[in-house]
Amino acid sequence: MWGTIATWRMAHDGVIAAKDILAGNGDCKDAVETAIRKVEDYPYYKSVGFGGLPNERGIVELDAAFMDGDTFQIGAVAGITDIANPIAVARKLSLDTFNSFRVGQGATEYAVLEGFERKNMLTPRAKKIWEKRLAEIADKKLNPYDGHDTVCAVALDQKQSMAVGTSSSGLFMKKSGRVGDSPLSGSGFYADSAIGGAAATGLGEDLMKGCLSYEIVRLMGDGHTPQAACDRAVYGFDQQLRNRLGKAGAFSLIAMNNQGAWGVATNVEFTFSVATERQAPSIFMATPGPNQTTVIEPITQEWLDA
Amino acid sequence: MWGTIATWRMAHDGVIAAKDILAGNGDCKDAVETAIRKVEDYPYYKSVGFGGLPNERGIVELDAAFMDGDTFQIGAVAGITDIANPIAVARKLSLDTFNSFRVGQGATEYAVLEGFERKNMLTPRAKKIWEKRLAEIADKKLNPYDGHDTVCAVALDQKQSMAVGTSSSGLFMKKSGRVGDSPLSGSGFYADSAIGGAAATGLGEDLMKGCLSYEIVRLMGDGHTPQAACDRAVYGFDQQLRNRLGKAGAFSLIAMNNQGAWGVATNVEFTFSVATERQAPSIFMATPGPNQTTVIEPITQEWLDA
Numbered sequence: 001m002w003g004t005i006a007t008w009r010m011a012h013d014g015v016i017a018a019k020d021i022l023a024g025n026g027d028c029k030d031a032v033e034t035a036i037r038k039v040e041d042y043p044y045y046k047s048v049g050f051g052g053l054p055n056e057r058g059i060v061e062l063d064a065a066f067m068d069g070d071t072f073q074i075g076a077v078a079g080i081t082d083i084a085n086p087i088a089v090a091r092k093l094s095l096d097t098f099n100s101f102r103v104g105q106g107a108t109e110y111a112v113l114e115g116f117e118r119k120n121m122l123t124p125r126a127k128k129i130w131e132k133r134l135a136e137i138a139d140k141k142l143n144p145y146d147g148h149d150t151v152c153a154v155a156l157d158q159k160q161s162m163a164v165g166t167s168s169s170g171l172f173m174k175k176s177g178r179v180g181d182s183p184l185s186g187s188g189f190y191a192d193s194a195i196g197g198a199a200a201t202g203l204g205e206d207l208m209k210g211c212l213s214y215e216i217v218r219l220m221g222d223g224h225t226p227q228a229a230c231d232r233a234v235y236g237f238d239q240q241l242r243n244r245l246g247k248a249g250a251f252s253l254i255a256m257n258n259q260g261a262w263g264v265a266t267n268v269e270f271t272f273s274v275a276t277e278r279q280a281p282s283i284f285m286a287t288p289g290p291n292q293t294t295v296i297e298p299i300t301q302e303w304l305d306a
Numbered sequence: 307m308w309g310t311i312a313t314w315r316m317a318h319d320g321v322i323a324a325k326d327i328l329a330g331n332g333d334c335k336d337a338v339e340t341a342i343r344k345v346e347d348y349p350y351y352k353s354v355g356f357g358g359l360p361n362e363r364g365i366v367e368l369d370a371a372f373m374d375g376d377t378f379q380i381g382a383v384a385g386i387t388d389i390a391n392p393i394a395v396a397r398k399l400s401l402d403t404f405n406s407f408r409v410g411q412g413a414t415e416y417a418v419l420e421g422f423e424r425k426n427m428l429t430p431r432a433k434k435i436w437e438k439r440l441a442e443i444a445d446k447k448l449n450p451y452d453g454h455d456t457v458c459a460v461a462l463d464q465k466q467s468m469a470v471g472t473s474s475s476g477l478f479m480k481k482s483g484r485v486g487d488s489p490l491s492g493s494g495f496y497a498d499s500a501i502g503g504a505a506a507t508g509l510g511e512d513l514m515k516g517c518l519s520y521e522i523v524r525l526m527g528d529g530h531t532p533q534a535a536c537d538r539a540v541y542g543f544d545q546q547l548r549n550r551l552g553k554a555g556a557f558s559l560i561a562m563n564n565q566g567a568w569g570v571a572t573n574v575e576f577t578f579s580v581a582t583e584r585q586a587p588s589i590f591m592a593t594p595g596p597n598q599t600t601v602i603e604p605i606t607q608e609w610l611d612a
Binding site for chain 2: 179
């Protein structure tokens with residue numbers, strides 16, 4: 001059995017590429033990196049990699065992480081700049097015993113020294129959106145924060161190894177050096193090849209309050225299906241946050257176990273893409289259902305056209 | 307009931323100061339900040355705050371985090387420089403809905419704009435140790451990494467609120483921008499006033515593989531005593547790491563539940579300090595015992611003298 005699941009419709013082409021690797025008996029780590037690179041490289045996705053929206057100063061600061069579910073090895077970067085593929089940097093860092101999570105200038109320097117491709121990640125389109133928003137904020141005092149669609153991919157290969165990766169430009173108009181959940185183990189991602197993997201997209205500041213990726217993997221390890229684990233962790237914590245803090249930001253989680261079964265849960269409208277040995281690559285839409293369940297439907301041609 | 311527990315003997319004076327706050331019906335958040343500030347301010351502790359050992363370039367980069375167990379609010383900084391009390395910055399950030407985790411230059415700028423005390427955190431003593439190590443490395447090609455004693459404090463106040471904080475200068479001779487577990491929710495710390503709190507010290511790269519602070523709080527929520535939760539999480543994960551990765555770095559965890567009961571577990575020799583309504587402030591030594599247990603003994607005058 002093999003399979004992969006990834007966040008948001010933007011990941012669909014990456015899922016198709018990952019599927020080819022996995023179906024050909026390739027490695028789950030290559031599948032994860034390939035899926036995420038596709039999203040990083042595409043200039044019209046505004047929350048990941050090239051074309052991602054910048055921080056309040058117009059600088060595109062990127063976060064990414066990679067985890068090997070066989071060994072628990074983790075690599076991560078936060079606030080990296082001018083590097084084409086943060087996911088590849090995170091993957092390489094995961095092989096280091098020390099210094100495997102690097103932030104800011106130190107992360108960028110590591111990537112440069114290791115020969116990763118440099119690139120001005122601010123596209124003219126992203127710059128225009130940023131300038132427009134600056135003007136809106138000045139005029140109407142709008143809340144400057146908006147958009148936090150991380151790409152995450154979980155993959156299972158035919159050797160029953162699992163890996164997970166994340167990549168994000170973070171909150172649009174974030175403060176310099178702001179970090180969300182994407183590079184944070186347990187909050188943004190977690191994988192254990194003996195159980196399964198999970199990853200998150202949404203408001204990082206709230207996701208790190210709940211360690212939901214770790215919790216979902218743990219629940220799967222306790223015998224829950226991926227769907228039951230997602231429902232229990234996501235809706236349970238959403239309720240906890242509303243009770244304790246009075247509010248909960250948007251968040252959506254994906255999971256796959258080491259049998260290729262998958263699940264998602266979300267407190268908003270959330271699209272994702274999935275492919276397994278039993279299921280052709282497909283995009284679905286998830287929304288919160290009644291009684292802490294999730295409604296999952298194939299997306300329609302109508303939705304895609306709009 | 308009130309209580310506080312903190313990592314390493316260096317935290318003892320801080321625990322005594324926190325005890326005065328808690329016994330006087332003060333707030334657990336003030337207790338945590340006070341305990342950790344004491345360690346940050348003391349020039350002869352080589353792994354925290356002022357006097358902490360620098361990175362490979364001689365720059366003291368500091369990590370810290372703060373979590374309110376009532377609301378799950380978290381603030382954190384990583385790679386902050388020239389700021390006297392990173393724990394105070396983390397605490398203030400925990401009040402922000404967005405941008406509550408800041409790294410590198412962005413973290414330092416936030417602290418400066420908010421008026422936190424600036425300070426050259428490199429003491430002449432720390433600089434000498436760094437220069438000596440550089441020479442040793444050049445001469446004998448020693449492993450440059452050594453030392454990662456984070457100060458962590460968990461506190462319970464008489465209103466049954468809990469908080470946790472961490473502060474560290476990270477690995478001595480770390481690469482620029484390296485981040486350990488200390489600012490990472492779930493790995494370095496976690497608190498839920500309905501259950502308890504936990505925090506970690508040790509090799510951050512391994513601690514973030516296990517999310518042990520979250521797991522210990524979760525186990526306490528399942529009905530385990532703090533000691534049983536620590537033993538189970540720490541020795542279980544130490545074994546997992548040895549099986550999967552072939553090795554496990556040093557790590558030690560502390561925990562307290564919302565009744566003031568406490569526990570610790572460690573895979574090395576580990577000192578800590580604790581004070582509760584029932585227990586006068588005391589320093590203990592913990593070592594791994596047989597069958598996934600922990601041996602805890604009061605430290606002797608002989609040990610203190612040496």
